[in-house]
Amino acid sequence: MTLYLRRITGLLICFVIMINIYGLPLAAAAIISTNQEISIGAKVAEQLEKKHGLVDDAALQARIARIGTRLVAVSERKDLTYSFKVLNSKDVNALAAPGGFVYIFKGLVDYMPSDEELAGVIGHEIGHIVRRHSVKQIEKSLAVSVLFGAAFGDRGPLLQNLAQNAIMAGYSRKDEREADQQGFKQTHLAGYNPYSMLLTLQKLDDLPNKGSYGLFSSHPEPGARVKLVQKYMKDAKITPEVITDGKKAEVVDNGWRLPAFTVSLNGYKPLYRAYFTAGALYLAAADPGFSSSRFTVTHTAAGAVIYYKDQKITTLSPEDAAARGLTLNQLTNEFISKLKEWAPKR
Numbered sequence: 001m002t003l004y005l006r007r008i009t010g011l012l013i014c015f016v017i018m019i020n021i022y023g024l025p026l027a028a029a030a031i032i033s034t035n036q037e038i039s040i041g042a043k044v045a046e047q048l049e050k051k052h053g054l055v056d057d058a059a060l061q062a063r064i065a066r067i068g069t070r071l072v073a074v075s076e077r078k079d080l081t082y083s084f085k086v087l088n089s090k091d092v093n094a095l096a097a098p099g100g101f102v103y104i105f106k107g108l109v110d111y112m113p114s115d116e117e118l119a120g121v122i123g124h125e126i127g128h129i130v131r132r133h134s135v136k137q138i139e140k141s142l143a144v145s146v147l148f149g150a151a152f153g154d155r156g157p158l159l160q161n162l163a164q165n166a167i168m169a170g171y172s173r174k175d176e177r178e179a180d181q182q183g184f185k186q187t188h189l190a191g192y193n194p195y196s197m198l199l200t201l202q203k204l205d206d207l208p209n210k211g212s213y214g215l216f217s218s219h220p221e222p223g224a225r226v227k228l229v230q231k232y233m234k235d236a237k238i239t240p241e242v243i244t245d246g247k248k249a250e251v252v253d254n255g256w257r258l259p260a261f262t263v264s265l266n267g268y269k270p271l272y273r274a275y276f277t278a279g280a281l282y283l284a285a286a287d288p289g290f291s292s293s294r295f296t297v298t299h300t301a302a303g304a305v306i307y308y309k310d311q312k313i314t315t316l317s318p319e320d321a322a323a324r325g326l327t328l329n330q331l332t333n334e335f336i337s338k339l340k341e342w343a344p345k346r
Contacts, residue, residue, distance in 0.1 A: 032139055034079060039099070040098050040099065041101045045103075052089045054085055056088075064104055064118065069082070076130050084102045086104050086109060087105050092107045092204075094108055097134070098134045098135050100129055102122060104121065115192070116193040120198075120199060120200030123182065124197070125179070127186070131178050133179070173221060176225065177225060180197060181229075183196075193279030195276070205226070239278075242275055247270070248261060259324070259338065265315065280311055281308075281344070284309075284311050292340040295336055
C-alpha cells in the first residue's frame, strides 16, 4: 500500500468514527433533499409492493389511509404527500420508508383490529418520518461514501447500495423513543383514544414471536418505552388512570373507580379493556356539555354495550358478570351507577 493510499484510508477511518460518535458535521446536515428523500422512498415502496403485494380490500385500504391522513394533519411535518397501504403479509409488523410511505402488514391489522390500536402503530411510523430517522442514517452512509468516491472515483453504485442498506437497518433506542413520543402526541391531538400508543406497545410486547425489522428493528426495550409513554400521558394530564396487578385491571380517577376487569373479551385481556375504557372516558369528558345522565346501555348478542352519547365506553359480557357472581343486568347497573358518580377533572 502506498503512503498516499494509507493516508487516505486513515482519514476515511477517522471520519467514519467521528460520524458514528458525534453525528454528521453541520455542513453535511442537508445531504439529502426532500425530493431525493421521496425518490429513495418510492423505490423502497415499489420493492415492498412487488415482494408482498397489497391486500385486495378497498375498504381496508381506505380505512388505513383515513387514519393516517388524520394523524398527518396534526403532525409536525406536512411537506410530504403521505401514502398508507396494507401489505399482503401475515407478519405482525409495520414500517415507514423515507418520503412518507407507510406500510402496515395484514398480520398486524388482524392482531390490532381497532382504529385506536392502528392509530398507535401508524402514529409511531409517521414519527420516524417526521424525525427523518431513516434519512439521517442514509446521510451518514452517504457522507462516508462521498469521501470514498472523491478519493477512489467510483461512487455511483456504492451510493445506492449504502442508501438501500441504511433504509432497511434497525433504529436506535433514541429513534424508537422519539417515534413513540411523536406517536403519542399525534394520536392525542388527532382525537384518538389517548391510551392508543400505550396499548400498541403492550400488545407488541405480548407477542410470543417477534420479527427482526420494522416495529422490531432493534433495541425494542418495551419496558422502558412503556414507562416513557406513561410519563407523556401523565404530563398531558390524561385521566382516568389504569392500575393493574397483572390479573385484574381497574379504571380509577382521584379516589373513584369502576369495577375491575378480570376476564378477557374478544382477545382483549383485562388490561387492554381497561385502557380502552379509561381512554373513552377521557374523550367523553371533553364534551363541553358533559352530563353523567348521558351514559346509556345497548344490549347486543355479545353483551351490554355502554355509551356516552355516541362514544363507546365498554362492553360487558356474561363472563364478566359470572366472574363476580352477578347477572349481566346487575353488573351493567353497577357500572352505570359508578359512571354516574364520576366527576371528570376539568
